[in-house]
Amino acid sequence: MPDTSDFSHDIAAVARIDAVPIILNMVKHVTGMRFAAVARVTDHNWVALAVDDSINFGLKPGGELVLESTICHEIRQNSQPVIFTHASAHPIYAQHHTPRTYQLESYASIPIIKANGEFFGTLCAIDTVPAHFDENAVLKTLGLFAQLIAMNLDLQDDLEKSENALADATESGRLREQFIAVLGHDLRTPLSAIRMSADLLEVKLEDKRERRLASAIRKSSQRMTALIEDVLDFARGRLGGGIPVKRALVDDLESVFHSIIAEIHASEPDAQINLSMLIPAGIYCDPARMGQLLSNLVSNAVKHGAQDLPIEVSARTDGSDLLLSVANQGACIPEALMPLLFQPFKRSEGGKRGEGLGLGLYIASQIMEGHQGTISVSSSPEQGTCFIARFPARLVQI
Structure with missing residues (x-):
């Protein structure tokens, strides 16, 4: 039994390829067959992602066939295309269960393989009547169409990875700036205590050397306060669309x-x-x-x-x-x-x-x-x- 995996992402990816409807129409034109589709083929599923159907075969995007009932199941295992024009007269496919199950006479299926070697699915065409075409010419033409689809899928994958990386970087930057803001805020309280203590010591101490040390502490705390305020202003500016100004x-x-x-x-x-x-x-x-x-x-x-x-x-x-x-x-x-x-x-x-x-x-x-x-x-x-x-x-x- 097919599993219930969600293939909406793959359906949407193929739908975003503007050339797919034209490709399916061209597949029908060069083969003379009346049904063409892009299918996603996995270990457990055969799912139609895009369909051009003139024989009312009954499949729409998202529709599934039992994987073992298809020739695509075999194509996935060996990554080799299958083409025949007259199943009932073919030495191999006359007795094959797929043409007999679906009453097919003509068939073409080309593997769609992505740049990383992943088998994605097939570009296929079927009909219930024999077709008349040059199998070598159709193999080359449909092979180019399958490569074009694979290239577009790879481009979408790369774009999605880039967008995800950008989103991760943006979120990391936002969290980093929030951390800076919180850290700067929490540092001001103990620093204020240090500065006030240094002020008191500088007034009360009589020894010149000790007063110089207290003065150095006071000046260092003033400098640290200025640095923290700069960091806070930077964080406020980056997080809130600019440093707040109250005119x-x-x-x-x-x-x-x-x-x-x-x-x-x-x-x-x-x-x-x-x-x-x-x-x-x-x-x-x-x-x-x-x-x-x-x-x-x-x-x-x-x-x-x-x-x-x-x-x-x-x-x-x-x-x-x-x-x-x-x-x-x-x-x-x-x-x-x-x-x-x-x-x-x-x-x-x-x-x-x-x-x-x-x-x-x-x-x-x-x-x-x-x-x-x-x-x-x-x-x-x-x-x-x-x-x-x-x-x-x-x-x-x-």
Whole structure:
């Protein structure tokens, strides 16, 4: 008895081959027979996958024959085609059970073998009356048709494997980014405790050496906090379609920027930063994110700029836009690195210790994207390196 295996996948695969109806029609044409089909043949089943029937044989896609009652059962065992034009006059097939069971006189069946050597099924034609055709010519023609079907099935298999691999990679990436987000969130609590303890120790300790150690702990915890926040922002951006930005009308953006520069001076006392600002009230932005943007750009300039030359920071309006620029002197950015600057995990070629994860400029670009703005960079030995962030600074009333 045939088993109850589901062959819907094979039926759908053959249905996706646009050429199959034409192939079946051509099989009928070149053989003169009135029934043609693509069949799936396994150890236990003979299943019609596509049918062109002009003799009302009674099979439709999904229809089954008892495997042992078919010649395809023998073809599967030896992978050799079978063709005859007049069964009742044939020395072998006159007494064969298949022509006698189904009252067939003419028959052609060609194995469909995939590229990996797997026997898939057959391309076959039958009729209840004798046919008149050149068996060698039909064998070659139907052989080409069978190869064409096998090639299309192989292409579908390859495409399905590629799609599954892509889906697996996408899911792995999603889980990895979720893990990063959860890990970053869980790290902040103990790190906050370390930082607060270091602050208290630095105030209470009287020994200079011990105070320096407490200060080092505090600065390291601050740096770790910044790294964790960068990782969290990266994860939020990748998982949620961008870094979240909450814009509002801000009247004191200048004070936000002054605070950021003061923080950088505290951690980098040798840095020379010239600040020029002329920002009116009513700037439509996320002040925390704008502070983060400035911090990332200035920190980048401190790391990569000349230590004996000042960093120039400017913030002003230009029409309805706010323009924020950070410029430094020193080694210019290599031309090959310019297109990669705002991609995540891109760092300078030297990979200096303490350089960070390479997320600062990526996050800066995401902050600008959240403000419907842009960020650009220019770099040359003569002019130095300058980052310019620009975004519409006025709330548009609808």
